[in-house]
Amino acid sequence: CGSSDDGNVKKIYVGTNAEFAPFEFLKDGKTVGFDMELIEEISKEIGIDIEIKDMSFDGLLPALQAKKIDMIIAGMTSTEERKKSVNFTNSYYIANQVIITAKELGNIATFDELKGKKVGVILGFTGDVVVSKIDGVEVKKYNAGYVAIMDLKAGKIDAVVLDSEPAKNFIKNNDGIKIASAKGDKEEYAMAVYKDNIELLEKINKALMVLKENGTYDGLLKKWF
Ligand code: ARG
Structure with missing residues (x-):
């Protein structure tokens, strides 16, 4: 993608799924958020x-493998499963899965307590994998977080499992829902490049280090979280 005559890459295509505020979301038709500013600085x-x-979240890895894009930044967790097909950069954010419920429901202290409940997850997100492993949960898969939240508010499902920051964002913007005390395992967000693009991987890691050292990264954290 984007190679010029002298062999130096001048432009790269960055895949994301802009339905994951505050990391990436659409505002006035533009993709904005923490990830968007981080990749801009990088x-x-x-x-x-x-x-x-x-594009859709579950389209990102296939697009990268087909080299339709050069990299991904999408609040993507660097899981062992995904590492089989792509390379991840050093991580740039630590998150975990949380459980969102209606305010009137009692607290849920562990993920196992989702047993017997109707739980919404987003197709292809790590939350989908986590919840699908728990026996006896009725899993409902959604294409986007806000649709799952709408169903939760309408009482059609008992809970939604989602990454911590986007969950907080939904709580802030919606009445009648809360985050339960149960905490999922730590997840590391990283950018992904295709397997043989070691050059880009190293450049990104180096740039990330510089931005962490010169305060730019901390500035972005303060701005968005
Ligand atoms: N961290 C989760 C995962 O890797 C969810 C990421 C969703 N990101 C997005 N831009 N929609 O599966």
């Missing part, structure tokens, strides 16, 4: 242009 540091490609 691209400046490396000296390349980027073009964002917004």
